[in-house]
Amino acid sequence: MKKIILSTAALAISASMAMAQDVVRLGTEGAYPPWNFINDSGEVDGFERELGDELCKRAELNCQWVTNDWDSIIPNLVSGNYDVIIAGMSITDERDEVIDFTQNYTPPDPSAYLAMSEDVDLEGGVIAAQAGTIQAGYVAESGATLVEFATPEETIAAVRNGEADAVLADKSFLTPVADEDADLMIVGPDVALGGGVGLGVRESDPELKATLDAAIQSMKDDGSLNAMIEKWDVASTF
Missing domain, CATH: 3.40.190.10 (Periplasmic binding protein-like II)
Incomplete structure (x- = not known):
């Protein structure tokens, strides 16, 4: 088990170093509180704003936020308008045929x-x-x-x-x-629907997926993800 954890950490560090100088664009809807919404200052806010910022900090990624209508959120990821979907998107087999998902960052929300x-x-x-x-x-x-x-x-x-x-x-x-x-x-x-909520990435970005997976796992391991879920009351905890 220790070898597996160390290998994951090494891969995450390697991938994050490679991408540290690049901008990773996080795409969200901005219309689904408390998961994501636009606050009075016109900025993306909510559970996923706080989560995304923390994941980028842990992964040493330079991240920017982008908003996109829900009905085109997957096509615009695939076409390169942003690099990650973080928009309360449940992991399903149908979506997984088009994009890749990280591990879930919340259990299935009823x-x-x-x-x-x-x-x-x-x-x-x-x-x-x-x-x-x-x-x-x-x-x-x-x-x-x-x-x-x-x-x-x-x-x-x-x-x-x-x-x-x-x-x-x-x-x-x-x-x-x-x-x-x-x-x-x-x-x-x-x-009860779906397999929990995860980050969506292009199938051509396995290093980014591995980096984000490692960051999510680190938040699960130290309890900070459960604390954030409880703060925003978006789902049950792990």
Whole structure:
């Protein structure tokens, strides 16, 4: 085990030294609090901002933040507009066919339904989800009628204006919305989806992936990742 750990550390140090002078661009959506959002100063903020900055510090990477709409976030990674996706993206087999993922930096976050009534029909009703998410895929196969929207805010608006009976999304995103709006509530059972959230990288960047993997592992090992997860209340801890 010690040899494995030392080999991983050596690879991470070697890769980080090679990239230390280059800018590593971190792509996020900036519209999914508390994971990522734009604060009042116009800067990327949230759990993933704090996490990304810490990972870059540990890996000795010179990082810059880039925002990108969710529906094109994978294509724009592949085309080189940025180098890493850090946007609450669940690890799935389908996505892994196009890009590579680091190890997960949160366990699977349960998904939940948000509605304006407890007796909403979740199995046969109209359910909103953000396009291109694991929740949209789940609804499409559930028998309910799926309506997709480009942004998380639009899915909530669809419930409020009666366009959808409920929305399915990460529970960590929906719970603060329900807490702040007396007309909205979490309904039905939680839904377990995905394999946790990881960083997305191009398949042509194995050294960067190894460097980020080592940084994530170091945060798991010293407990700082669990502390950050608890601070932002984005998922269960490891």
